[in-house]
Amino acid sequence: MTTVSTQTSQDVYSALGLTAPNSNASTRKSTLDQADFLRLMTEQLQHQDPLKPMDNTQMVAQMAQMSTVQGITDLNTTVQGFQESMASDQVLRGAALVGHEVLVPSTKMVLGEEGGASGVVAAPGAGIVNVTVTDANGNTVTQLSVEATAAGETAFEWDGKDANGNRVAAGDYTIAATHTDTAGAETKLSTYVQAPVESVTVGSDGLYLNLKGLGTAPIDYVLRVS
Template sequence: MSTIANDITSSLGLTGAPRAADKKAESLGQADFLRLMTEQLKHQDPLKPMENSAFLGQLAQFSTVQGIQGLNATVNGFAGSMATDQLLRGATMVGRDVLLPSSRVALPAEGDTTGIVAAPSSGMVTFEITDANGLPVRQFTVPAKAAGEVAFAWDGKNAAGERLPAGPYGITAKHVTETGTSSNLGTYVRGKVESVSVGSDGLYLDLEGLGTAPLSHVLRVG
């Protein structure tokens, strides 16, 4: 699972605006350009004055730079609006179930924890549940009738039939074909979204018992 980036405040634009003195030192304004042009005209060689084409070329370059600066400001404003809109849309996912790749499952206080695997062919898929110390607590098998999605559900009980405490548990899956060929499978588990956060690289979901995952990892929303 991924963790949230440490630059959330900067991505939200909450780090404070730069000082006016800093902005002035970074770039030349229109007045600075006109002052330079005036000084250039005052100190040119009277016998070799600046040609009109060179003067017009400098004006065109300044106009182009101004246009690029204006475009950058527009793009930055649009990016900020998109980030805000993304957060608002992500807030609608709070309280919903999502399906995403994970090597852990979150066992609720009551009921099952569920998910799927992608079987490469028909056969049997064996799941192993482990506790926080990596020790096996339960193993169960689900048949795969054909290649594709195979759903699984763990009732939260150990090998002795005792209900285990709620919390995160590890999970692995192994597929065995009818000819005995085995392969490890990635597991996709269902988790409930508790909150949404914004990082510099996009939206992150805070999942109950599973930690944090980027929105791009979500395969399905329930």
């Protein structure tokens, strides 16, 4: 009858005069931690030159370096957690805007099948605000004039008709505004329009709102929510 040997792999290596590989050996670390730093300092104290021993100033300096490194590591961990928390909070803030209308800077105005479109400018003072509406081909559709009684927000509204009173096709139109003060000086103005938020997008550099008819705008562009 044949007998099956139960000799272990360790016995085989011993019989050959070899040392078995340690399968439980820990993986080498690629970075030093606080325990490693203390171990190095202990070895340094043990092997220092008796004729030139380390003075207290050097030891205190090394311990201070160790504390600084540990503090920076803890700070990085805290900042990373804070960033993750802020990112989650920003997503919730953006989701809460879905379905609401926001006021954002834009040189484009969207005209629907019915009704008109509106926007605002920040007038530098009393005077006349002129808003020029042009189509996709750059042709002037109409021009609106609104009186600004003082510095501040001045609203304008377009009824969707051209200069002859005819209803124009729905779509995107470009707007440009200027302000003429009481002395006749003309100043170009930035225009702002309202648009509904359809959804939000999380980008690598922040949160973006997808606005109906206007496209995508960073959440930082929002001036007012209604």
